[in-house]
Amino acid sequence: MSDSEEPQQKTVIGIAFGNSNSSIAFTSPDGKAEVIANEEGDRQIPSVLSYVGDEEYHGAQAKSHLIRNPKNTIAYFRDFLGKSFADIDPTNAHSSAHPIQHETGVAFSVEEKTGAEPSTLTVSEITTRHIKRLQESASDFLGKQIDGCVITVPTDFSDAQRKLLAEASKASGLEVLQIIQEPVASLLAYTAREETSHPVDKTVLVLDIGGTRTDAAVIASRGGMFTLLATQHDYELGGRQFDDALVDHFSKEFIKKHKTDPRENERSLAKLRLECEATKKTLSLSTSAQISIESLAGGFDFHSTVNRLRFDLLSKKLVDQIVGLVESVVKKAGMDLSDINEVILAGGTSHTPKIASRIQQLFPSTTAVQAPATNPNALNPSELSARGAAIQASLIAEFEAEDIEQSTHPAVTVTPHLAKAIGVVIHSPEGDEGKAEDKVYVFLEAETAVPARRTATFVGTKVGGDVLIRIVEAKKESVDITPPKEVKEKTAGDDDDEDDDDDDEEEEEEKVIKRITEVEKVIAEALLKDVKKGQKVEVMLNVAGDLTLTITARVVGGKGGVRGTVPGRA
């Protein structure tokens, strides 16, 4: 065959670079993002590198070396990237290679070769090696050279950290097309799945419960464009804490039987922790799980079972903390819980059913909670970031570097957002409460990036004649519609949950608050003449970048119409 073939399509992947686990995903030719398994079949590849003898181990293999060779095993290094030694919290790395100060940054000292002097590896260097291994796995799976990638990072990653990450990736031979934020990637993974090309406007809370930390973000999704409204982090709350709850539980059981505490021995603790992590994962899928460790401590084997209810009890405090974090981030965004239309649970720990059900209880029933426990169609929470990154990568694969640079420049990303929702007053005959009242149909929600446009059709009027189109700015208000007291006492809840969390649940149900959209000020009025009974009216609102509002209204299938412009405030 001739060698002058057409340039092949670029092969690009998405990488979710986590503190505990990383995953890689690609977009198949039919546009679906799929997560790639590495050689060992893992889709969640532990971000761990271990040096044993002359060999470098990566992923699950390296993680198992946490038991035998913790000193030469590097784990939980992502959050150290680009930070000074004084700023890092080394707690997580306690049971693996310890971080040391190196020049201005952080490094690890490991024996790369048997008998050789321990070498100092900076976090950047380790990141490079980690990404190189991920890239190798991806190109082995796809059978092609990887040309570029999109990497996800937490929202609190500084510009300097992002730059270092891009450099580290480049050093491994993988060009970084773009670095995107984890919650946004998770949201993209869901929105890209929707069939319609015009996504619904919604406000989404992305709750990312990872291995070592929990991040919550409120994102306004308007016309498929995302704006971060608020973020909140908890660096001491994650899967590890859930593991520790089980570790403590089993340790007590072990002490009762054998009078030795497995937590006192590093090696025993590492063994127990690894097994507890596996047990926790099993509990997400079934209601009970077994644990069996040979020679856990003092030469004793350990066998036990635990059921989900027990685990939920053990982790109640942690779940409470997560709920607190969610409430605080919604507050920080200046919103009410009922303003959140959708909650996306991301991160490995989100598999835990109790977390999902508690979140579902926290929000009104209209809020969709996307987690495996509450929605059978939900995507795997562990894979969300990687999928989002892969989707983004496929979108920009054919872009020039300069195009990406320009498109992500603040001059383009910083955009005016509507302060108030814009809508049209609609006639609501015999409203919900039995009385006729005028409501607002919201065209453009608050926090919509402009320029924006929306179109909707209405039924003209019931009797025919002239139609008044009143364009208003609206705001949401909480109205207390608590029914008169005495209904209190016990409401029917889940029987098995009642004992553990009855008190705060009841408090929440005490008040019934309804959020309604109210007219704040009337912007303009338009008159559409002679609309016959039952004819449809199409109204289009277009807000330009300078906040010039253009309204076009016409009878569907009819001629003429009315058009008006409200100039922006200079």
Add this chain to the structure above:
Amino acid sequence: MNVVATKHTLLQAEPEWPHEGSFHILEHLTEPTHRNLEPVGPHYLAHARRKRHHRTFSEDDRIVAAQQAKNVEDADPGEISEPEDAMLLSRDPKDWKNQDHYAVLGISKYRWKATDEQIKRAHRKKVLKHHPDKKAAAGGVDDDNFFKCIQKAMEILTDPVKRRQYDSVDESADVDPPSRKAKGNIYKLWNPVFDSEGRFSKKKPVPRFGDDKSTKAEVEEFYNFWYNFDSWRTFEYLDEDVPDDNENRDQKRHVERKNKAARAKRKTEDTARLRKVVDDALAMDARLQKFRKEERLQKDAKKIAREAEERRLVEEAKKKAEEDARRKEEEEAALKASKADAKKAKEAAKNAAKKNKRLLRKGAEDANYFHADGAAPPDVITNVLADVELLITKLDNEELDVVAKKLAGLKVPDEIKSVLMEGIRGTISKGSTAEGDFKALLK
């Protein structure tokens, strides 16, 4: 664009619309907050595209739609289907040297213009149709001859070296040059010839023959290019098969030498042929004559212009000379006339002066030479007359005239005397006489 269909009812307007026109503004929108959009997702990319290129929604929709439409076009470049005649289907694959590879793949209308993509697709189509397994399954004879032809054609057309060799001798792609007596639009006749010859050019792009609107520079460049044509055309394809056996080395070398010579000969012939084609084109090219004629016309026009200029200059000089002569004549005549006038005036002045002098003298005489009574003694007369004479000589014609006019009609001697004395004083004050010069009148 997305239209949300709602079941909501709009407001019924009041019967009285209090505003002018059907649109009424009450307020501006609230000031926006500036926030950072996440640069992620297809809708953001659309937003970035609009913002960077300053497009509105509808403009962007149109441009994107146009691009998509184009993409569809690219993806479907028309069906490649040419009828397969029985002759072609029954070809012997061993005779591949004489096979029309393009026809076998059904792309004979593209020939050397066929892209790799087109060849690949055409091959795929033919394979799907003529695969021997398919024929066998359909109960046909196990005949894979034409399939072999297809594979051979594919082998040659997808190998850049072999394709060039085949294209070099692909006479079906040649366009015969028009005969010298050919009638009609020579541009229509010659353009395809050079387009087809141009396929062998190492240098791209190849200049086109053009049309009657081509400029002189273009035409010159065209002939320059074709007289210095750098061709990659080779004739390996027509080589005689070199015997493959090791036994007869001499025979092998002989054939190789023969092939080499044949190739060189063909190449020379081809160069000569092309040169003749270009010569023919040059001979038939009316544009060169046109350019020459235009040049000549230009030259002529210049010459005519120069001559006209010269003529004009001569005429101008002549006219100027005539003009000068005429003016001179006129001037002379005028001078003569003015001289005559001056003479006459002089005469007149002389006469007037004579008359005036007479008047003066007569005045003195009429006043009895200013003698009180009786006849004036002769010395008085003499003195008075001498004074008058002196006055006359000292007065110029105008002054004389003034004095004479004052004297006219005067009878009283004193008045006459005072007039005369005034005249005398005038002369004294002028300094032309002294008081002592006048003996009688001033006493």
